[in-house]
Amino acid sequence: MTGGTAVPDGWVPVCRIEQIRRETGVAAWVHGEAVAVFRTHDDQVHALGNHDPRTGASVLARGIVGSRGDEPFVASPLHKEPFGLRDGVCLDDPTVRTPSFEARVVDGVVEVGARRLVPAVAEVP
Template identity: 45%
Template structure:
């Protein structure tokens, strides 16, 4: 289920994205992990773990550190800031981030 609208791609229904969990999606040939927090906020970051090279970030455990929304990679358990993509355990590592929004009941990602 994808649709395009002025540079945005719909990736799933908002209601189908469980709070605290992520989904992997393919947008213009790039794997992106999309997360919905318990508070309903949306985040989109690269799905490829920079240490292992595996596409597993969408399976990571979400949480927060010092008020910053995070996801821990299941491959090496490094924690990434969902807002900036920066690794909080090793600032030399980062994931790309993407604009994400909720519109008409769908989750949209821009790439």
Template identity: 50%
Template sequence: MPTDTLQWTAVCAADDILPNTGVCALVQGRHVAVFRIGDDQFHAIDNIDPQSGASVLSRGLVGSLGDRVVVASPLYKNHFDLRTGECLEAPQNSVRPHAVRVDGGRVLVAHG
């Protein structure tokens, strides 16, 4: 989806997210997990764990499997690719990825 047709919602200051952790934000009524990897990479995926229906992915452990940056669900330990939302153990449980950017020190998540 071209980024020039997207609408953006500011969710927090970039410094509010510690490196290699995530936070949950409400974007247009949707629970979104926003992750900061290192100092300057940001990713966003749906926060709802598809297996449990709980809004918990932002609380998962961030790491890597091969060349993929992932978060492990705190409930069922499934790994979700932070770039694509793909669930590595059960692709049918994949979540939606969201475009994210930092502008003026604020983290913005796309919707629309």
């Protein structure tokens, strides 16, 4: 697991972007949480909680990265459920989600910031 010390603005350096192969993820410890950091085929970076929401196992960084239309996702290695890399919402069941975090690349270094606030899931009638 990677992860560094937070800089004054709250961003935590995780690793150099070249250390994450395209279409894969790495696990990091950020702000006291296990985080999965992903690099897509077009070098975008995304960060989600590393725990599979169904089982609690810390495995999402080992999931399969892909896309459904223009939605990048990671499929959990346990049950193959796809979670959107932008918001952590399960593409097959929007009532299930994992936290998402701000992520960026600065001078070739992947950094993870604050946990994103996600609106409550609307109930289906």
